[in-house]
Amino acid sequence: MYNPYPTFNNPYAPQQYGAQGALTKTEVIRVNGRNGAETYQLPPNSSVLLLDTSAPIVWLKTTDGAGYPSLQPYGITPMKETNHMQSIEDRLTRLEEIVNAKSDSRSNKSEQSNVKDRERTATD
Numbered sequence: 272m273y274n275p276y277p278t279f280n281n282p283y284a285p286q287q288y289g290a291q292g293a294l295t296k297t298e299v300i301r302v303n304g305r306n307g308a309e310t311y312q313l314p315p316n317s318s319v320l321l322l323d324t325s326a327p328i329v330w331l332k333t334t335d336g337a338g339y340p341s342l343q344p345y346g347i348t349p350m351k352e353t354n355h356m357q358s359i360e361d362r363l364t365r366l367e368e369i370v371n372a373k374s375d376s377r378s379n380k381s382e383q384s385n386v387k388d389r390e391r392t393a394t395d
Contacts (some may be wrong), residue, residue: 299322300321304325305344307323307341314338314339318332327347328345329345330342330344331345
C-alpha cells in the first residue's frame, strides 16, 4: 500500500525515539496572519500550534482523517514575572503598618478616656 506521507524526512510524521530515549529537535512554528496559518500543510489526523507574528494569536490547526483542516485562534499575552518573595515582604510590611496603626489608635483612645475620667473626677 502506498503511503503519501512516509516517515523518512517527514517533519510531520510521529517522531521515533532511539534506544537512549533522546528527544528530537523542536521549534516554534511562526506564521504571518490567518492566511499563513491556513496555508501551513499538515497530514491527516494531525494538529499543530502556530505562533502568529502579526498579532498576539496562536492558531491551533488540526486535520481530520481525510486531511480537511480546521483552524482555531487563541489570544495570548506575555506574562510579567513577579518576584514573589518581594511581594510577600511588601504585604507583610503593609500588614504590620495596619496592625501598628490600630494598636496606636487604641492606646490613644485609652489615654483620652483616662484624661476624660480624671477631668470628671476633678470636677465632681
